[in-house]
Amino acid sequence: EVENNYSPYPIFWDGVEINSVYSDNISVGGGSTYGVGGSMARFVADDNTLFCVDEASLNIVDITDERNMKKLKSKNIGWQIETIFKRDDNLFIGSMSGMLIVDVSNREQPCEVSSYWHMTSCDPVVVKDDYAWVSLRNGTDCGGGNNTLDLVDISDLSNPVEAKSYSMTNPYGLGIDGNILFLCDGIAGLRVNDITDPMNMIEIAVFSEIHAYDVIPYNDVLMLIGDDGFYQYDYSDLENVVLISKIEVIGE
Numbered sequence: 001e002v003e004n005n006y007s008p009y010p011i012f013w014d015g016v017e018i019n020s021v022y023s024d025n026i027s028v029g030g031g032s033t034y035g036v037g038g039s040m041a042r043f044v045a046d047d048n049t050l051f052c053v054d055e056a057s058l059n060i061v062d063i064t065d066e067r068n069m070k071k072l073k074s075k076n077i078g079w080q081i082e083t084i085f086k087r088d089d090n091l092f093i094g095s096m097s098g099m100l101i102v103d104v105s106n107r108e109q110p111c112e113v114s115s116y117w118h119m120t121s122c123d124p125v126v127v128k129d130d131y132a133w134v135s136l137r138n139g140t141d142c143g144g145g146n147n148t149l150d151l152v153d154i155s156d157l158s159n160p161v162e163a164k165s166y167s168m169t170n171p172y173g174l175g176i177d178g179n180i181l182f183l184c185d186g187i188a189g190l191r192v193n194d195i196t197d198p199m200n201m202i203e204i205a206v207f208s209e210i211h212a213y214d215v216i217p218y219n220d221v222l223m224l225i226g227d228d229g230f231y232q233y234d235y236s237d238l239e240n241v242v243l244i245s246k247i248e249v250i251g252e
Contacts, residue, residue: 130155135171173214184212
């Protein structure tokens with residue numbers, strides 16, 4: 001089986017780039033604006049601060065003046081860093097070998113809280129309540145790890161522990177809206193799951209014809225990045241997700 005090499009495309013909403021996944025903090029049309037950090041994102045904006053990761057470092061930038069941005073801190077946090085997700089004053093950073101939790105309440109002095117290690121796999125992360133959802137997949141760039149959706153108990157941020165692991169096909173990005181989790185599961189398609197009880201996730205529907213890289217569920221509209229473009233779906237009926245529009249993107 002060959003991993004599909006998706007390329008991430010940025011999404012802009014009201015002048016703000018949205019990387020992935022619904023956030024309660026989003027504000028459009030005036031007032032404070034927050035970037036939406038998500039499962040496949042490498043950066044997230046929070047008010048006047050941009051948090052971004054490269055392969056080995058966390059970089060924090062003051063973007064109060066967009067014409068004169070200032071780097072506040074660059075901190076080495078490991079290697080093979082892939083994704084970043086922000087909740088409250090904590091960053092959940094995914095790498096090929098695990099998840100790091102970093103406290104950024106002091107923007108200029110980020111502090112590692114804890115880490116959660118697993119087999120070498122690509123590692124998108126989203127967070128809801130006391131759990132982090134981590135999709136792990138193997139492939140050319142990600143080693144020979146498992147294809148799973150791991151549920152990590154983060155009720156004690158200093159000691160994250162695996163609570164359960166769900167078997168998947170080849171999972172990529174994921175997004176949460178309320179108690180609904182959308183998972184891009186490679187050639188298996190888009191999975192829609194009820195996570196009211198995280199320890200007993202219930203699959204509502206699978207759309208095998210939808211091959212996605214990442215998703216943003218928001219107000220019954222699923223914004224989706226695939227290997228050939230940007231799609232919008234109406235998911236007001238979770239068992240009958242309907243295509244609203246598509247913008248084709250042709251890679252080189």
